[in-house]
Amino acid sequence: MGKSLIPPGGGDHIQAVDLKQALEERYLSYALSTIMHRALPDVRDGMKPVHRRIVYAMSEMGLRSNGSYKKCAKIVGEVMGNFHPHGDQSIYDALVRLAQDFSVRYPLAEGQGNFGNIDGDSAAAMRYTESKMTSVAELLIEGINEDAVDFRSTYDEENSEPVVLPGAFPNLLANGATGIAVGMATSIPPHNAAELCDAALALIRKPEATVEDLLHYVEGPDFPTGGVVIDSRESILESYKTGRGGFRVRAKWNVEDTGRGGYQIVVTEMPFQVQKSRLIEKIAELLIARKLPLLDDVRDESAEDVRLVLVPKSRTVDPTLLMESLFRLSELESRIPLNLNVLSMGKVPKVMNLAEVLSEWLAHRREVLQRRSRHRLAAIERRLELLSGFLIAYLNLDEVIRIIREEDEPKLELMKTFELTDIQAEAILNMRLRSLRKLEEMEIRKEFDTLTAEKADIEALLSSEAKQWQTVAWEIGNVRKTFSKETDLGRRRTTFAEAPVADLAAIEQAMIEKEPITVVISDKGWIRALKGHMSDYGSLQFKDGDALKLAFPAHTTDKIVIFTTGGKAYTLGADKLPGGRGHGEPIRIMVDMDNDQAVLTAFVHDPARKLLLASTPGNGFIVAETELVANTRKGKQIMNVSLPDEARLCVPVSGDHVAVIGANRKMLIFPLAQLPEMSRGKGVRLQRYKDGGIADIKCFAMEEGLTWEDSAGRMHNRKKDELTEWIADRAQAGRLVPKGFPRSGKFS
Structure with a gap:
């Protein structure tokens, strides 16, 4: 027997506790502590406790903006010893952020020494750096000794600290805040102080002013690193009305002429909180992965100001297209969330709109x-x-x-x-x-x-x-x-613009390296893409019992349309097809294709082309090829067929007449104009049959005549006057094929 865990005396002081209740109580107290005293800012002064304590400690130490600096280690020690019973590093990190002009729109601390940079390098140790308050921090603390706010005891009950600062500066919105509490989070981007003051003055004049009214003064966020907000006014208004939303921010760029018709793109402003060095690494990785075929090189020529140089592949590259592809793939465009979740009157966490804040x-x-x-x-x-x-x-x-x-x-x-x-x-x-x-x-x-x-x-x-x-x-x-817009600190840094309207297909192509490939599909529905354009398909190898169904040349920038016997169309990017080393992959893995369907045909998508679709019982219609493009795995139902009927033929539309041949070897020719153009449906009767179904179909120009190839490979052509007996209206039975027509019942 092991040693008894019950202490001597019978364990009278042991108390049975319900585990569920104990966990609920303890987790609730932890959650409240996190929400109230760590993660959410107070709507009145826009500060979390750690920032409030840092500013108050600096004020008590006499570190005014017109005075001398003190070592950050001393400030951190004062904060930790008197007010904030947490780790010194967390306090120093908060102090460093208050001094970074690229992190905070209106810094509350003025730093001397290495306080980090926009590349993501961290600040020097607190024993090397010095700090003092800025005029903004002094505004926040103004009147603190004149009974402006309530005080409470510090954690050791030896001193007192302010519950909230007097806050003569609109700090919550001017500097913003981010934080993740328990079950809730906050994310407030920085704004322009002059605009906030104008909006506040408007609210004093007209207390019932709506968010829409206030947006005449507050244009939107104003990030310390600048950038361009490309959201519509409606989207910005909706975000401020609900207190939830987000802003799409892009880097600011311009084109520099390098002479002889060449140019380079220079990025001068970065989206907020994007590390420049990490961004350059990401672009370099995309270049190595050949996902940016329009870009040749990226260089960082930054000194005090940001200067990121992007060199295009050639002078013919459209700079807007190049930047659109970069915005899609890199952090040159980022989304800054808005979640105005704050402590109302320092007690109640709630999401507010702009007017309420x-x-x-x-x-x-x-x-x-x-x-x-x-x-x-x-x-x-x-x-x-x-x-x-x-x-x-x-x-x-x-x-x-x-x-x-x-x-x-x-x-x-x-x-x-x-x-x-x-x-x-x-x-x-x-x-x-x-x-x-x-x-x-x-x-x-x-x-x-x-x-x-x-x-x-x-x-x-x-x-x-x-x-x-x-x-x-x-x-x-x-x-x-x-802090008027005429001052260096107060001028608006972030601008607003409409995102340029660019062709989505062109942008997608700009992100793919254009290389020739050959698409191969087997009878059993396996697909692969071999490098280069092949002229001889005889050397292709397949699994046992499988064989070549079709193969055609394409490029990696193309879209491949697959049309099935069930009348469904699927779209695959040629760059995403499996390589030609093995036997490829089954198409059914890549798209949601039913087991009772098979591949009828596949081809490179041509948006200018139209197709004639026909089903086994002889129904058909014309469809624009753009209607076949599907953006999801589920594909698009184009031709309505139900078993045992199937989609049988899919041929390009050309000329002005259609020749149809049935399994009964009867041919009918009628004008193409008699067929409807639809985006989806069953179609109309092409040819009437007593039994059997359709065998083949061909579109041709009557002026040039109808051409077919016999079993020996010879070409036959019949002009209009030789085709008179087969020409009739759509849905007729037709007459037996001319002499010399192949027994297969196919035109080729």
């Missing part, structure tokens, strides 16, 4: 104004109390001096004689002799009058909602001036 920020700014005003009012009242006491002392100076010199308890006597408060009496007793100058009395009277006027103004402000909003608007107007 700005309204909550404005409500917070008004509350901060009220709290700061009340704090100032209390300070003024305290000071006025002292000043009024001093004035009484000056007016009765001799009596005050007498009381102080002669009375045993001068404080009580002063209070009794002049009806002073305890605070006033204490202040008089603590007054210095030098303060008894006449000049000092005048200054006190002046300060008293000034403070009295200020007190009246604050009381008027606190009693009037209109004045409060007027003051909030004035504060926001000052921020608007500081």
